Amino acid sequence: MDMNFTAEELAFRDEVRAFIKKELPQKLRQKLLDGEVPNKEDTVGWHRKLNAKGWAVPHWPGEWGGQDWSTTKRFILREELEAAPAPLPMGMNTSLCGPVVAHFGTPEQKKKFLPRMANLDDWWCQGFSEPGSGSDLASLKTRAVREGDHYIVNGSKMWTTNAQYADWMFCLVRTDPKAKKQEGISFLLIDMRSPGVTVRPVHTMEGGAEVNQCFFEDVKVPVENLIGQENRGWDCAKFLLGNERTGASRVGSTRERLKHLRKLAMSEMKAGKPIIQDPSFRARLLSLEVEAKAHEITTMRVLDADARKDRGDAPNPLSSLLKLRASEIRQELTHLYVEVAGPHAMRLALEAEDELEAFTPDWAGLATATYLNNRKVTIYGGTSEVQHNILAKAVLGL
Numbered sequence: 212m213d214m215n216f217t218a219e220e221l222a223f224r225d226e227v228r229a230f231i232k233k234e235l236p237q238k239l240r241q242k243l244l245d246g247e248v249p250n251k252e253d254t255v256g257w258h259r260k261l262n263a264k265g266w267a268v269p270h271w272p273g274e275w276g277g278q279d280w281s282t283t284k285r286f287i288l289r290e291e292l293e294a295a296p297a298p299l300p301m302g303m304n305t306s307l308c309g310p311v312v313a314h315f316g317t318p319e320q321k322k323k324f325l326p327r328m329a330n331l332d333d334w335w336c337q338g339f340s341e342p343g344s345g346s347d348l349a350s351l352k353t354r355a356v357r358e359g360d361h362y363i364v365n366g367s368k369m370w371t372t373n374a375q376y377a378d379w380m381f382c383l384v385r386t387d388p389k390a391k392k393q394e395g396i397s398f399l400l401i402d403m404r405s406p407g408v409t410v411r412p413v414h415t416m417e418g419g420a421e422v423n424q425c426f427f428e429d430v431k432v433p434v435e436n437l438i439g440q441e442n443r444g445w446d447c448a449k450f451l452l453g454n455e456r457t458g459a460s461r462v463g464s465t466r467e468r469l470k471h472l473r474k475l476a477m478s479e480m481k482a483g484k485p486i487i488q489d490p491s492f493r494a495r496l497l498s499l500e501v502e503a504k505a506h507e508i509t510t511m512r513v514l515d516a517d518a519r520k521d522r523g524d525a526p527n528p529l530s531s532l533l534k535l536r537a538s539e540i541r542q543e544l545t546h547l548y549v550e551v552a553g554p555h556a557m558r559l560a561l562e563a564e565d566e567l568e569a570f571t572p573d574w575a576g577l578a579t580a581t582y583l584n585n586r587k588v589t590i591y592g593g594t595s596e597v598q599h600n601i602l603a604k605a606v607l608g609l
Contacts, residue, residue, distance in 0.1 A: 228291060231295045239297075254331075290462055305328065335379050336374045353366025361433055370424075378402070379400060402432075461537055509532070513530065531593070531597075
């Protein structure tokens with residue numbers, strides 16, 4: 212959909228498509244088509260191609276690699292990458308920690324960290340959630356006590372995505388245990404190679420090992436790695452979470468997956484007929500396509516409003532709406548994939564059955580794993596219940 216793009220924007224879209232067609236390895240594209248998650252080597256290689264083109268961090272300040280682009284051009288780039296499909300720039304670096312450092316960091320911190328983040332020379336992970344402190348993030352207990360020119364960090368972080376790859380963690384720690392919950396929290400950058408850091412995998416119910424628990428035992432962190440002011444880390448966290456929720460929309464990815472699903476439903480059979488001919492399935496698919504289109508238009512409206520209004524450090528409360536609906540759409544989409552896969556979706560539970568595996572298409576074998584893994588999307592980045600509360604208070608004034 213052109214969405215009334217200008218001639219310049221349409222030309223940019225063509226440029227992005229041509230770049231992806233030329234530079235994206237077909238093997239990597241096929242992985243994403245089949246529903247696989249790209250490995251670290253795939254992610255780093257593609258990210259660096261985007262950075263060399265100037266497209267890894269277009270939303271950053273120009274002095275650190277950003278582009279003077281409109282919100283629409285940034286939307287087009289992300290949408291086309293997702294729709295290809297191609298990996299997005301590494302979000303922990305480019306969309307989460309990078310903007311925080313660019314906004315709150317000192318000149319020395321920006322110079323040290325931002326160029327390496329932009330080129331994925333360092334792999335970053337997020338240390339927010341803890342055992343017992345997930346949705347209520349402000350209840351975190353990981354302590355950082357200042358001793359001279361270092362903080363001594365003790366505690367643990369939970370559900371840390373790709374910590375097994377990470378060189379650095381951006382981490383919320385409690386520096387004043389006597390302060391109110393949202394106060395007394397600081398934003399630290401922690402070198403994951405520091406003595407006292409331990410990373411242990413947490414196996415999710417579909418058998419994946421993308422998340423971890425990280426332990427900190429008397430870990431020394433230089434005071435120079437404090438971002439913003441001590442005990443004001445909640446400001447950084449709110450700024451970051453607003454970016455995370457807006458980025459959760461995944462408009463291009465949803466459109467690509469719906470197109471792929473419809474194609475599969477036209478060829479896969481149920482009771483001797485293509486599944487697309489089943490009235491119940493077709494009605495659910497059509498409803499989801501309408502929901503996705505409405506979400507795409509809403510995303511553009513929110514992004515455009517953000518571009519027109521300087522909100523300072525405060526996140527747009529409508530980013531909660533985008534995150535909420537995107538999560539629900541993704542979960543329903545993965546549910547429909549399992550329905551199309553039919554008996555082949557059992558491959559996850561019967562991996563030892565080589566005979567079954569031999570007749571299972573790659574996409575079908577991954578359908579159940581993807582469905583189970585996506586139960587998390589209504590939890591991370593703030594649960595759906597939290598998003599409802601934000602919208603009720605900040606938007607509806609309840």
